[in-house]
Amino acid sequence: MPEQRTRLFRIPPHQLGAAQSWMEHGERTPVKPRLAASVVLVRDTAAGTETYLTYRGGESPLGAVAFPGGSLLPSDEELVDWYGPTPIQWSAYLGIDDHQIARQYVFAAIRELFEETGILLAGSDDSSVLENNRGPEWMAAREAVAAEDESFASLLKKRALGVRTDLLKPLSRWLSPDFAHRRFNTQYFGAAQPVNQEASLLTSKGIWGAWKCATHIVQNQDTTALGDETGQELAGGLILSEITVPAVPVTLEKIASSKGCIAYLSHKRPLRTFQPELIEQDGEYMLQVQTNAGTEGGSAQRGR
Template identity: 25%
Template sequence: MRRVTQMKFGAGMHVFPGGRLDARDADTSVPIVGTPDPRVSQGDVALARELLVCAVRETFEESGVLLASGAEVLRAASDANRMTVDAGGSLSAVLNDHQVSIPADDIPIWGHWVTPEFQTRRFDTRFYVVELPDGQEPKDVSGESDGAIWVRPEDGLRQRYAGEMPMMIPTATTLSELSKFSCVAEVLTEARRRVIQPLLPFQDPDTSQWTLLHAYERSEVDYESKEFILDQVDAVKKGLVAGE
């Protein structure tokens, strides 16, 4: 999705569907099968559940894709239901009315990022991966975007470097990591075995050098994409690629 240029943060950037937690995400009547991935919240079970519900709700609101399982999923994913939820209505009611549920075990976390401290607007963000449910296709329905496309990870990166698809560093890093796999099944297998750390790009005030920290513990992390991330930070700061 490409964020509209009027947005205060990430204007014109290509992003994945998503958004912030709201009170509806704490609704314990939302039907979930399986266990929400505890790595998203350092073991906080209640928060893991809320974050999963948020991811499903925001994906539904912004793309029309309902990440749920059950015989009536396609009816539950109707445009009318999407608009109801997008307007502040109950995701729980939509799911329960159609006797469908969120398949927690099929939606593992992929990454966890915290915005660098030099930014005026900061976020604590999780990225999930999931296989597109049968019979559903994403739609350009979000009021926060002015376009939506499917793109192969390697093609997205190529367009970014060509100046055709600006994106933030976490998005670019995720595409770089996903480009190493040949199919969705491989991605999901990798997602379930990954060590998840909240990543914080950090600039040392004394040396001006960038490093990658554990956002909560403030310790330097050993991460497979660390070199790529720091190269991206440097490229953005030098104006070689668009990003935040």
């Protein structure tokens, strides 16, 4: 068994009231979490492995600064051409008895990545992937899917594309803490940026998004640098754990400890479910998480 490490994270300011109420009034029945999927998109650069982060408004259960992702939708049940592991195989990978739910997790992950970044993990067969995702036509397609004016399945069918599920790697599952007013049961996946595809913000909803070096963020996680960079009032002046959920810094540390994005994505890891626990320490409410110690995918890399 890997060595366990106890981690403590600060609580985002907007959640402090809910945390205090939960502690003062005793435990109650938590809000039922919505199923969600999120994709850790990575690429290698001279400075180290980078991942794409975005700013999310509306007190998202994924965090104010997060990896692309969102809730599963009823339309994620629509059938499309499917390349890679089957839903039954994904059910085994994710430890989910219902292969339909496993299928929706995978499909939602690919859909959300497309909506929020334009990266499309799809091709015309099991060995091809879309080569160009730029231009007004593709932005219009993203807008239509995001507004639910057109289903993602319909978009793929019109373009004779199928989802490349083999380009996704399961990472971990995270449950929002019990005290939160909005909760997600989020399956995190990893994926490498496809050649000739570029990430960009959705015109109508995008606020801030950027490729960030994981090592650099980890080294500066106790500063307000990332929050200040977003230019958003609710993130400025706050450290990393106050603008993210614990899944984000934990994942960033794993990326930073790996020897490149391929090593990170191919690393053999047991699929674990994490849920931060609310505790009080020295008069301050904190989130406590048990994580695995050690590196992933080889030696830690140094940014230059």
